[in-house]
Amino acid sequence: MATTTSMEMPQDEKVWGGGNQPMGASYGKLMMWFFLISDALTFSGFLTAYGLMRFKYETTWPIAERVFTHFPGLEGxxxxxYVALMTFILIMxxxxxxxxxxxxxxxxxxRVGLWMLATIVGGLIFLGSQAWEWYHFIIGDKGGIELATTEIVRPADADGNFLTLSELVHGEAGGHGHHEHFTIKQVQDAFAHGDYTLRFPGKDKEYGVMNPDNLIAHDEAVELLASADVVQGANMTRNEYGHKQFANFFFFITGFHGFHVFSGVVLNFIIFYNVMLGTYQRRGHYEMVEKVGLYWHFVDLVWVFVFTFFYLV
Amino acid sequence: MSDNHAHGGTRRLWMVFFILLVVTTVEVALGIIKPEILMGSPGGFTSWLNYIFILLTLFKAYYIVETFMHLEGERKSLRLAIYLPVLILIPYLTFILLVEGSALFAS
Structure with missing residues (x-):
């Protein structure tokens, strides 16, 4: 812990008397810190609101690991x-x-310029990754069924193992089917010919033990399907993964964070440009790099929390 | 301008990077494997695994704030001005909203 500072003012009652820096940090740095605190409270508001809704709609709230399952170039x-890779890029x-x-x-x-350039490139790769993830979230993958009550369920086999719409319609080898649009008629036909069930996407009561309340048996499912609809992909009003609030929070929280990353890249670029012009060399210090660095680390810090509370927990 | 940076070179920075990398890898591995022994929930609130995730997240956050944002080299008054509001308000808000969410679910 480096507590030694080179402030000229002695630590006595004159410290807060003006004309110096009582906290040992310049005005700009202090204001960046206070902005970051308020931003941290904003993000905590979003994430705790997410927690509130998730607790409230526990049975229809999708489990993130069943939603974000793509990796470029890998099947299945x-x-x-993928989010682990994004986390790695941001930490890097x-x-x-x-x-x-x-x-x-x-x-x-x-050297300052080169490292800043590397940071900008990292930020751009992260933004690209996020765009890729949004794309796959929006076009959807496995498909869901919206009941007349607007609740989202997914088809499952007799034992309650989830099936994709493609597997339901084309048989077990159907795999993913995000290039094909299915109709409720196809689903009804499949249910007429096989012993399928419907299952809510929410979490199990106990690990590995399916909550029997989450499963709708075949006969009841056929009845419900008469007035149901197929949902593929996600938007602000419905999504195939589960409760509609899930997609709204996903768009809002990762979108707000992504906007922070974007602003960070822009700020980093401005500072990088000034570094290369020699502005800070002439000024005698590189405190602007420090300030924009604080912002950038904060963006990384927020992602660490989003990663845990949106994807892991 | 504050010149209270530890002039120890970049070794420590890379070490913190390595710590963050290892912790993230552990988190992802636990998230994929989901060891059954950690799935029980003490007190019925959430599972051991989730407590582990939260602890590891706070561990990572500590290193990012202290080392990368270099709060470790700042004066105590600044450290407290930054830490206290966040450490008091956020757990408080979390507590209120999660309790409320559970109550809404039960009703």
Whole structure:
């Protein structure tokens, strides 16, 4: 813990008397910190609101690992891998940012510029990854069924194992079917010829033991299907994964975070440009890099929490 | 300008990066495997696994704030001004909303 500071003012009652920096940080840095605190409270408001809704709609709230299962170039379900990669990219760009700050202390212009460039590239890759994830979230994958009560259920076999619409209509080998649009008629036909059930997407009461309340038996399912509809993909009013609030929170929280990343990339670029112009070399210090670095690390910090509370828990 | 940066070089930064990497890998591995021994829920609120996730997240957040954002080198008054509002308000809000959510579910 480095508590030694080189402030000229002695630590006495004159510290708060004006004309110095009582907290040992410049005005700009202090204001960045206070902005980040308010931003942290904003994000905590979103994430706790997500928690409230998730607790409230426990039976129809989708489980994230059954939703985000794609990985570029890999077939089949790959839960968590892609967001893990995104997390890795953001942590990596946080390291390059802190290295830029570090080189700024040593007044090495070119090195600061190079590390900042690496940070910008990392931010852009993250934004691209997020766009990819949004794309797959929006076009959907497995398909769901909206009952007349607007509740979302998914087809399942007699034992309650989830089936995709493609598997239901084309048989077990059907796999993923996000390139095909299914009709409720096809679903009704499949139910007429096989012993299928409907199941709510919510979590199990106990791990590995399906909550029997979550399963709708075949006969009742056929009745409900008479006035149901097929849902594929996600938008603000309905999504195939479960409760509609889930998609709304997904768009809002990751969208708001993505907007922060985008702003961060823009700010980083402006600072990078100034670094290369030599603005801070002439000024004698690289505190602007430090300030924008604080913002960038905060964006990474928020993602660590989004990763846990949206994808893991 | 504050020049209270630890001039120890970049070794420590890379070490923190390595810690964050390992912790994230552990989280993902636990999330994929979901070891059955951790799925019980003490007190009926949430599972051991989720408590582990939350602890690991706070662990990562601590390293990001202290090392990357370099709060470890700041004065105590600044550290408290940053930590206290966040550490008091956010757990409070979380507690209220999650209790409320459970109550709404039960009703």
């Amino acid at each position: 379900d790959q839960p968590l891998l 760009s946080s390291v390059t940012m802190v290295l830029a700050v570090h080189e700024g202390k040593n007044n090495r212009k070119i």
